[in-house]
Amino acid sequence: MFELRVSEGRLSLRAPHLAGYGAISADWQSPDQRRRIQGGKKQLLAKAVGLHKQPRLHVLDGTAGLGRDSYTLAALGATVTLVERTPALVRLLRDAQARALLAEGSRAIAERLTVIEAVSHQLLLSAAAEGAQWDVIYLDPMYPEDGKSALPAKEMQVLRDLTGGDADADALLDPALACARQRVVVKRPAKAPWLAGRKPSLEYQGTQARFDVYLPQR
Ligand SMILES: C[S@@+](CC[C@H](N)C(=O)[O-])C[C@H]1O[C@@H](n2cnc3c(N)ncnc32)[C@H](O)[C@@H]1O
Numbered sequence: 001m002f003e004l005r006v007s008e009g010r011l012s013l014r015a016p017h018l019a020g021y022g023a024i025s026a027d028w029q030s031p032d033q034r035r036r037i038q039g040g041k042k043q044l045l046a047k048a049v050g051l052h053k054q055p056r057l058h059v060l061d062g063t064a065g066l067g068r069d070s071y072t073l074a075a076l077g078a079t080v081t082l083v084e085r086t087p088a089l090v091r092l093l094r095d096a097q098a099r100a101l102l103a104e105g106s107r108a109i110a111e112r113l114t115v116i117e118a119v120s121h122q123l124l125l126s127a128a129a130e131g132a133q134w135d136v137i138y139l140d141p142m143y144p145e146d147g148k149s150a151l152p153a154k155e156m157q158v159l160r161d162l163t164g165g166d167a168d169a170d171a172l173l174d175p176a177l178a179c180a181r182q183r184v185v186v187k188r189p190a191k192a193p194w195l196a197g198r199k200p201s202l203e204y205q206g207t208q209a210r211f212d213v214y215l216p217q218r
Contacts, residue, residue: 036068059137062139063083063169064084067096071096081134083118089162090117128175137179137183140187142169143192182216
């Protein structure tokens with residue numbers, strides 16, 4: 001159903017069964033990605049993670065997807081471990097990292113990224129048992145369509161079809177809290193309910209997205 005192919009110097013994923021959707025790839029040099037980085041440390045993502053106060057944070061992105069948020073955080077100074085469970089997306093992420101390592105302007109950023117193919121629940125539970133921690137755990141699981149919102153971006157539709165959605169997302173919160181030195185940040189659509197129905201310590205509300213911050217209680 002899905003096909004991975006190299007074209008124009010990059011690996012891309014095609015979904016011939018989804019009418020009207022072109023190839024998607026992890027593209028960290030796109031104008032959209034540049035705009036995200038230009039948003040700097042005052043954008044909600046960076047503030048929620050805490051990068052405006054501590055630029056050298058170690059972040060684990062437990063739902064890496066196409067790596068846009070991870071790459072933005074790394075471009076703003078963080079060192080990021082990207083965890084993704086869908087093998088085709090892991091290949092797109094590794095391809096994007098290989099391309100970024102070759103380009104003068106992005107090499108230093110790409111060197112701060114580590115891509116891991118794993119299920120984050122399992123990785124975090126094993127890490128917690130060994131006492132391993134990251135400063136911040138970042139989560140952006142897919143949210144079920146509610147039928148009222150505008151159509152998701154084409155990437156989101158392809159991702160939804162490819163991964164089957166992230167129905168087990170609620171179960172990420174406790175393992176993430178066990179491994180976070182400073183905070184867990186969860187990205188949600190602006191009006192979506194809290195992850196696992198749990199009230200966050202802080203909320204950064206944007207027009208389309210909201211960032212819920214959970215502080216570990218120790
Ligand atoms: C909405 S996308 C994330 C988009 C990402 N923030 C970006 O900037 O491109 C969610 C991704 O998380 C992955 N995912 C969800 N739950 C996961 C888990 N428990 N372990 C690893 N990956 C997971 C899905 O496969 C999907 O690719």
